[in-house]
Amino acid sequence: MIKVVRGNPTPEELAAALAVVRARAAAASAVPSGAPAPRDAWSDPSRIAAHRL
Template sequence: MSGSEPSPSVEPTSGSPASVEPGPLLRVVTGDPSPEELAALVAVVAAAGSGGAPDSPAPRSEWSARHRLVRGPHRHGPGAWRASAR
């Protein structure tokens, strides 16, 4: 850039960034939908984006319970091998 060209200045037009209008969320590219069709589309997109209620966790099986992994001490003495299976 040369010194003779003025540099463009960037100034907000209204003073606050909150007053800037966002663009449309949906835009019809082809076709001519009726107002009812547009309303149905907006309802579907809004419902899909809402997320809904969080799912409750599935009940855990007793086979995967942590307390089943903890074993007591091994007993020794006569018949201990039979008692270890109980």
């Protein structure tokens, strides 16, 4: 359930917010629970290695 605690959203704004929430929920449920999480490029050790410019 979604509850609006501030503001006065239009029906279109509520529909857009609900579409985003439903899309995120569908994407999260589509990933198998045993699948490894994608690696974050910021934590890749090769990024901090010295590179010639």
